[in-house]
Structures are given as structure tokens and as C-alpha cells.
Amino acid sequence: MLSDINPLDLNLIDAPLLAALYGVTGLVLLLVLLGPTGVRRAVMTVIGAVVGAAAGWLLAWLVSDVWDPWGVSLSIGTRLWTEALGASVAIVLLNLRGQVRWRRVVAMCALPLCLLSAAAGINADVGQFPTLRVALGLASFPQLDQALATARSDTLAAGTTTSTGDGIVGTVTIPATVSGFAARPALVYLPPAATATNPPALPVVEMLSGQPGSPSDVFTAGGLARILDRYAQAHSGLAPIVVVPDQLGAPDNNPMCVDSKLGNAASYLTVDVPTWIRAHLHVVGQPLGWTIAGFSQGGTCSIQLGAAHPQLYGTILDIAGELVPSNGSEAHTVAAAFDGSAASYAAAAPSAILAAHAPYVDLAAIFVVGDSDLRFLPRVRAVADAAQRAGVDSRLFESSGTAHDWHTVDYAWTTALPIIAARTGLLAPHVVAMTR
Known part of the structure; x- marks a missing residue:
């Protein structure tokens, strides 16, 4: 009521x-x-x-x-x-x-x-x-270990071995051991299957919010837990584990997911975060089970890092990403993050990274953009074309009636989740059997 x-x-x-x-x-x-x-x-x-x-x-x-x-x-x-x-x-x-x-x-x-x-x-x-x-900044999340302990306690009290409720979202601190990047706490979503006492190894998605922003935006504005819970309820509690690290350091920072004097964001996301995931979460080890995703600036990061590290990620979800990493004007971007080197800046563009690593053997990319997002629509189309030329199994979806907003993110995840699940083997027989 x-x-x-x-x-x-x-x-x-x-x-x-x-x-x-x-x-x-x-x-x-x-x-x-x-x-x-x-x-x-x-x-x-x-x-x-x-x-x-x-x-x-x-x-x-x-x-x-x-x-x-x-x-x-x-x-x-x-x-x-x-x-x-x-x-x-x-x-x-x-x-x-x-x-x-x-x-x-x-x-x-x-x-x-x-x-x-x-x-x-x-x-x-x-x-x-x-x-x-959310508008007043009062939304909060518990520590992941506390949320997990509560979920398992509730499961035992119900006399079952697998949770039949929703997944959990909790905060974690992912140390920047190698990169030294000054990251804020991350958020982790565990589907019901991952809260069981003997959970299966599940696919993992590294998801990045936009800029300005924070990891919590993915769940407060993006409603990602709701989308994942809905999928899990229809698939025996199975959904990907989603880790949302901080690629910014502060809401208004933009290190552009490269290693530079603005911060070693790229090393943090591709070394420190995966190392922590493998050590603390029960995830699939092969690249095919790993996805990197992001919205807006985070979408740019996803195609940059996914294209540059196919040995780590098997799937990319780029939601309304940019044509090139950007921190203000091109001149300011080159000076701030590339030591004034136009060549280094050009090499960091997603299309350049894709061309440098082509041809790809087993990399897939899902591109999503709102059809009313007039500024980003041609950019996403151009990067999707570059990915296709580089041998990436690419799919482009345009969200009807949405622009550069969280409605597009909702559409993107709802559309891409079944594709990611199929590609990462989420519903493979051995995974389903372990959850029964």
C-alpha cells in the first residue's frame, strides 16, 4: 500500500x-x-x-x-x-x-x-x-561481507542451501597494489546463486559508471540490481557477478582510463581489480567468462580496455561511449594525460587500439546508444564499424526514444544480458547443476 x-x-x-x-x-x-x-x-x-x-x-x-x-x-x-x-x-x-x-x-x-x-x-x-x-544522497550500501553473511543466514533459516530471494549489493575496498590509483570504494552485485554456501564459478562483469559520477550510480540511477535480479529469478538464481570499481577517483576527475600523471586508471582496472576479483570471488577464470562494460565515459573505457586486453576480457559492452577519450578540449586532453604527445593521444582512441590488435580471434562487442542521443549516436556507430573491421563480433543496438541517459542504460543491460549470459556460458549444464 x-x-x-x-x-x-x-x-x-x-x-x-x-x-x-x-x-x-x-x-x-x-x-x-x-x-x-x-x-x-x-x-x-x-x-x-x-x-x-x-x-x-x-x-x-x-x-x-x-x-x-x-x-x-x-x-x-x-x-x-x-x-x-x-x-x-x-x-x-x-x-x-x-x-x-x-x-x-x-x-x-x-x-x-x-x-x-x-x-x-x-x-x-x-x-x-x-x-x-537518492536525490538527497541518502542511499547507502552495506559492506559486502556483512550483506553476504546476512543472506546466507536467511537461507539457512529457510532450510535451503540456495537463496530464492534477490541478489545482494555491497561495498568493498579494492586495493591499488600495483597502480597506486586513488580509487573510491567499489560495489559488488552477487546473484542468489553466488550467496549459496557452495556457489558455482560464475561469469563476471566489470562495470564502469559515467563521469561525473560514482560506482553507486550504476545501482541507484541505473537500477542494475533490479535488472539482474529479474534475470536471476527466471534462471534458477543465476546471473553474472558484477563488480563496479571506481575509474575516476573523484566525481569530477577524468583520468580517461589510461596510465598518466592524472592517475594509473588503466592499470588499476586491468591489474588490481581483476587480481582482487580472482582472490575474493568465485568466478570463471577464462577470458570468455569476463566482460567489461560501461556507460558514457565508462563506455569509452570499456572499449579502450577491452580492445587492448583480449587476453583478459571476452566481451565488451559499450553504452554510449565516446569516439576518443576526452578531458575538455583536445589540446587540454593531450597536455593533461599524454604529456603533450599527439601521437600517444591518437593511439589511445578505441579505433586505433582496435586496428593495432586486429584481427581478433574471439572477442565480442555490444554497442548501445539512444537514437535521440544526437551527439553520441554517430560516434558509437563509428566505433562499432571500427570493431567490425578489426574482426570483433560486433552488435549495435539503438534504444528508441532515449538519449544520453539512464533509460538507455536500462535498455542496454536488459538487451545485452541474455547475450552476455549465452556468450559467457552462464547457463551451461555444469553451472546449472551446481546450483540445484
Whole structure:
């Protein structure tokens, strides 16, 4: 029941909460417009709405296409919400004067409602904050060993040897023994089969979030545990183990998954993290059982590292990755991470790495991008073509109606998971038998 839900956990993206918010905001705006008016006020209101919408469009254009702080073009939905906000604010301000007191109060209440509706609409478009808990930064995860002990205790109490519930997500510290990289704690997802007292060796996915961001984004905004749990419930508790290390060091850092003076991110991800995985998790040892995946900057990392280390990874999942690693302008990128060497920078491009290691014998790559992601769509297509030319078994999927957002990540994982499972041998007879 709705009354039993903690307000912090109410869904901010789907109806009915959004429908209620939009309905109240629309009703309040209607009350503002229905006040005493004349021809002059009506004309000024229409003109103001048009000017306000134009101001909203200008703001979105400046942020997205001129200042470009995130290297991502705003989606059509986000631009429309910005225009709607500009128009609605103009309508309210132009109808404050000449109203009776209660209508002025209503108009003043309309301003925060318009701001809240626009913010909620943009958030729903991007999918960044699914709940208020996430938006306030209150989402947390237990230590992995504690979560695992609890899961096994619950399983024993139920009188079974294999968990029939959901998987678990917990935090771990993966030491940067070789790389020295200053990484934040990682997160690990264990499917129900991995929480058994005698778990099978399972495939593993090394998943990387975008930038700015943190490993927790994959589970809070991306909802990855939900997707994996749904798959596991349909396959006897089996799903890949997913390890989400930190490839950034801090939300706004971008070492671009190379070893440089910005940090030895590449060595951390391809040496320290795999070493820890093999030592602490029961995973398949062969490269065919290993996948590297990522979204946005993490997607760039996935194709960079996967293409450069086919002896480690058998499958790559690149979700809306870049054409080249980027830390600001090309000049700044070359200076910051490649010691001013344009040749080193060019060699770090995914297409160059693919060409240098071609032909590949048994490497697969899954590329996913939103068909409304106008900036990244041609880039992903170009890298997918380069992978195909290099002999990589490549598949390209375009998510209908999504842009550079977490809805695309949801589509990507939902689409790619059966492919990864088949390729990594997740449902092989010996694995299934060990879980029964």
C-alpha cells in the first residue's frame, strides 16, 4: 500500500506522483489565468509566454551547445521542459498585479510548483534520481561481507542451501597494489546463486559508471540490481557477478582510463581489480567468462580496455561511449594525460587500439546508444564499424526514444544480458547443476 512506503522511497520518475504534481501545477496556473483580465493583459500574457519560452530555449542552448559543461547534448525532452518553465514563470509574473489577495497568493505558489514540475520532468527524462532518497544522497550500501553473511543466514533459516530471494549489493575496498590509483570504494552485485554456501564459478562483469559520477550510480540511477535480479529469478538464481570499481577517483576527475600523471586508471582496472576479483570471488577464470562494460565515459573505457586486453576480457559492452577519450578540449586532453604527445593521444582512441590488435580471434562487442542521443549516436556507430573491421563480433543496438541517459542504460543491460549470459556460458549444464 502507498501508505506503507517511506516517503524517501516514492518513485520520482513514474506515475502517479508525477501525474499528481503536474495536475496540481496545471490547476494553479489555470487559476492564475482565470483571474480578472482584459484584452491588454491577455495579449501581454501571450507575448510573455512566447518570450519566456524563447528564454528557456536560449538557456538550454547555451548550457548544452555553447558552455557544454558535461560534454553531453541536452535531450529534446529536457529542452522542452526548460522552455515550458520559462513560459510558465512569465505567465505568473505578468499576472501578479491587479489581482485580489488570494489570487496573488495562488500566483506566488505557482512559481515553486512550476520549478518543481520542470525539475521533476527533467529528472524523469534523464532518470538520474529515481527516489528522493537518492536525490538527497541518502542511499547507502552495506559492506559486502556483512550483506553476504546476512543472506546466507536467511537461507539457512529457510532450510535451503540456495537463496530464492534477490541478489545482494555491497561495498568493498579494492586495493591499488600495483597502480597506486586513488580509487573510491567499489560495489559488488552477487546473484542468489553466488550467496549459496557452495556457489558455482560464475561469469563476471566489470562495470564502469559515467563521469561525473560514482560506482553507486550504476545501482541507484541505473537500477542494475533490479535488472539482474529479474534475470536471476527466471534462471534458477543465476546471473553474472558484477563488480563496479571506481575509474575516476573523484566525481569530477577524468583520468580517461589510461596510465598518466592524472592517475594509473588503466592499470588499476586491468591489474588490481581483476587480481582482487580472482582472490575474493568465485568466478570463471577464462577470458570468455569476463566482460567489461560501461556507460558514457565508462563506455569509452570499456572499449579502450577491452580492445587492448583480449587476453583478459571476452566481451565488451559499450553504452554510449565516446569516439576518443576526452578531458575538455583536445589540446587540454593531450597536455593533461599524454604529456603533450599527439601521437600517444591518437593511439589511445578505441579505433586505433582496435586496428593495432586486429584481427581478433574471439572477442565480442555490444554497442548501445539512444537514437535521440544526437551527439553520441554517430560516434558509437563509428566505433562499432571500427570493431567490425578489426574482426570483433560486433552488435549495435539503438534504444528508441532515449538519449544520453539512464533509460538507455536500462535498455542496454536488459538487451545485452541474455547475450552476455549465452556468450559467457552462464547457463551451461555444469553451472546449472551446481546450483540445484
